Amino acid sequence: MAPDLIMRRCPKCGVPLLAPFMLRWRNSGRITLPYSETLKMAIINSDVYHTVFSRIEENLGYSIGHLLFEAHRNISRTSFEDMPRVFPGLGSYLHTGFGKRSAVFIFNIIARLFGLSRCETLDYVPGEWGIARFINPYHRELMAANVVGAFEFLDGGPYEYELNEYGEMEFIIKVWPSGGKPKFSERLEANITTTIPGDVKLPVCRRCRVPYGISERLKWMDGGGYIVDRFTNARMIISPSYTLTTVFRELAEELGEEVNEILVKAKRDWVVEHIGQMGIADPRGVHTLGEIHEVYRQYLMNLPLYGHGNPLYFKVEASHMEVVVENPFDVHLIAGTILGLFEALTKEKCEAHWETRRENVVAYYVSK
Numbered sequence: 001m002a003p004d005l006i007m008r009r010c011p012k013c014g015v016p017l018l019a020p021f022m023l024r025w026r027n028s029g030r031i032t033l034p035y036s037e038t039l040k041m042a043i044i045n046s047d048v049y050h051t052v053f054s055r056i057e058e059n060l061g062y063s064i065g066h067l068l069f070e071a072h073r074n075i076s077r078t079s080f081e082d083m084p085r086v087f088p089g090l091g092s093y094l095h096t097g098f099g100k101r102s103a104v105f106i107f108n109i110i111a112r113l114f115g116l117s118r119c120e121t122l123d124y125v126p127g128e129w130g131i132a133r134f135i136n137p138y139h140r141e142l143m144a145a146n147v148v149g150a151f152e153f154l155d156g157g158p159y160e161y162e163l164n165e166y167g168e169m170e171f172i173i174k175v176w177p178s179g180g181k182p183k184f185s186e187r188l189e190a191n192i193t194t195t196i197p198g199d200v201k202l203p204v205c206r207r208c209r210v211p212y213g214i215s216e217r218l219k220w221m222d223g224g225g226y227i228v229d230r231f232t233n234a235r236m237i238i239s240p241s242y243t244l245t246t247v248f249r250e251l252a253e254e255l256g257e258e259v260n261e262i263l264v265k266a267k268r269d270w271v272v273e274h275i276g277q278m279g280i281a282d283p284r285g286v287h288t289l290g291e292i293h294e295v296y297r298q299y300l301m302n303l304p305l306y307g308h309g310n311p312l313y314f315k316v317e318a319s320h321m322e323v324v325v326e327n328p329f330d331v332h333l334i335a336g337t338i339l340g341l342f343e344a345l346t347k348e349k350c351e352a353h354w355e356t357r358r359e360n361v362v363a364y365y366v367s368k
């Protein structure tokens with residue numbers, strides 16, 4: 001097989017050499033796109049999307065797929081919009097047919113680099129239609145939203161799509177300009193926020209500057225277009241962290257703050273059921289206080305590695321624990337994780353609450 005030059009690896013740590021060009025690990029505990037400190041990304045177990053979403057839908061009694069799609073297509077478009085502002089001349093280049101085709105080629109590379117799917121363009125007439133094949137998508141509708149949002153950025157107007165399945169994990173998507181987006185799409189634009197600069201210093205590879213923790217944990221499966229956790233084989237993706245936050249902001253406005261409790265509980269249940277997939281704890285037995293302390297230390301140590309935030313402080317006691325996180329990527333998903341870990345390790349039902357100490361700083365408390 002010919003060598004895969006696009007996904008060529010760092011000879012020192014083995015991470016794709018493109019990774020440091022597309023991602024920045026910031027001292028705030030967040031990962032961002034390279035051209036903007038506010039376009040935040042997170043490394044997430046893709047099963048969280050599937051299981052947590054379906055748990056939430058069971059609780060609400062209806063599908064939230066349309067909200068997720070709109071939020072994700074919007075942030076997909078927004079993620080590219082800053083690029084021409086940062087790179088002078090790119091904007092006019094992207095108005096040419098050649099520029100648009102080059103951009104679509106790069107979108108496919110990004111999809112592989114971020115573990116979203118193996119994606120290739122079959123046909124593209126700028127401004128008229130695009131047809132692409134994607135294999136092994138992490139989530140078929142969200143992958144479609146990625147494609148639709150990317151074309152909306154390129155051609156400057158709303159697109160619609162048709163998705164057809166060929167085989168178990170192979171899809172053909174056709175996109176073309178539409179008359180408009182659903183009215184509710186406007187409410188699902190991300191609220192782009194800043195972060196507090198911190199002092200996170202992750203040990204990095206001297207050659208490619210990507211944190212060593214990434215090469216220790218993640219393995220890029222080139223042929224398949226996906227990433228797995230080396231310890232647990234769980235599928236991991238790199239995705240904008242705004243999608244879920246935006247959907248839940250909208251749900252909370254419509255249904256009240258209680259909806260955030262559903263998200264916390266859905267994530268808690270996921271952690272209790274899948275603690276083995278986190279690769280930091282033995283899922284079998286009751287743990288000593290020292291072991292629980294060590295599991296939390298490892299979980300918190302990995303937060304900046306995955307772009308989930310900057311842990312400032314934690315304390316674990318027999319029936320109580322406290323964690324303070326700066327720049328949490330999603331306040332409620334982290335609450336659910338912290339609660340779920342305590343329940344999974346102690347095998348007892350616990351309660352969690354959290355408070356915003358100041359902007360971007362959240363204190364979490366768990367007690368039996």
Ligand SMILES: [Zn+2]
Nearest residue numbers: 010013205208
């Ligand atoms: Zn390296």
